[in-house]
Amino acid sequence: xxxxxxxxxxxxxxxxxxxxxxxxxxxxxxxxxxxxxxxxxxxxxxxxxxxxxxxxxxxxxxxxxxxxxxxxxxxxxxxxxxxxxxxxxxxxxxxxxxxxxxxxxxxxxxxxxxxxxxxxxxxxxxxxxxxxxxxxxxxxxxxxxxxx
Amino acid sequence: xxxxxxxxxxxxxxxxxxxxxxxxxxxxxxxxxxxxxxxxxxxxxxxxxxxxxxxxxxxxxxxxxxxxxxxxxxxxxxxxxxxxxxxxxx
Numbered sequence: 001x002x003x004x005x006x007x008x009x010x011x012x013x014x015x016x017x018x019x020x021x022x023x024x025x026x027x028x029x030x031x032x033x034x035x036x037x038x039x040x041x042x043x044x045x046x047x048x049x050x051x052x053x054x055x056x057x058x059x060x061x062x063x064x065x066x067x068x069x070x071x072x073x074x075x076x077x078x079x080x081x082x083x084x085x086x087x088x089x090x091x092x093x094x095x096x097x098x099x100x101x102x103x104x105x106x107x108x109x110x111x112x113x114x115x116x117x118x119x120x121x122x123x124x125x126x127x128x129x130x131x132x133x134x135x136x137x138x139x140x141x142x143x144x145x146x147x148x
Numbered sequence: 149x150x151x152x153x154x155x156x157x158x159x160x161x162x163x164x165x166x167x168x169x170x171x172x173x174x175x176x177x178x179x180x181x182x183x184x185x186x187x188x189x190x191x192x193x194x195x196x197x198x199x200x201x202x203x204x205x206x207x208x209x210x211x212x213x214x215x216x217x218x219x220x221x222x223x224x225x226x227x228x229x230x231x232x233x234x235x236x237x238x
Contacts, residue, residue: 052156052187053205058164058223066160068186092204093221108159112184115163122224123168 010034010079027102036077054089158186
């Protein structure tokens with residue numbers, strides 16, 4: 001499958017969020033803005049965390065906000081939110097979170113190519129800090145390896 | 149050998165763990181099938197697994213199992229994965 005899209009409309013830098021729910025909602029709204037999810041996807045993402053805990057904070061400072069493929073997902077895409085002030089998710093090791101990566105995936109059997117791409121980017125331990133410090137959407141797209 | 153990665157949705161985080169575990173296992177020259185699954189299917193998928201890789205949040209829900217349950221803190225830190233897989237399999 002082609003890499004999930006990350007258009008400028010799905011990137012919000014220096015956003016303000018009062019808590020993790022607000023931060024996750026921003027990531028879902030950005031996916032909706034770029035046309036790959038319905039706004040109701042936010043509720044699905046939040047429900048996953050309420051049900052299973054803050055495991056989506058998969059690395060220091062980074063939350064991978066996502067839910068299952070379903071009727072809320074319209075296409076394969078990513079969003080990137082950076083926060084002016086980091087928020088806590090209640091994670092035992094990786095709080096506070098400054099970068100939220102929203103992920104919408106249409107089909108579970110096809111998602112491994114997309115996450116292999118994410119592993120390539122984030123196995124470089126500077127990527128999260130680079131995203132947090134980014135000042136333009138183009139810079140984010142460059143870090144995320146997305147050609148526009 | 150069978151290794152299962154577990155997350156809430158069975159996509160996304162468990163997929164990242166699968167991809168990175170496969171990379172580490174290749175470097176360690178260990179042959180294994182690595183399967184990403186959601187917590188709801190852990191009983192079926194992990195019944196014959198040697199190792200389960202997951203986050204701290206899922207340990208309780210995984211419950212009693214014959215597999216080694218390994219908690220990964222940073223999914224992108226292949227050094228952490230290497231050390232923990234080597235300790236479990238070595």
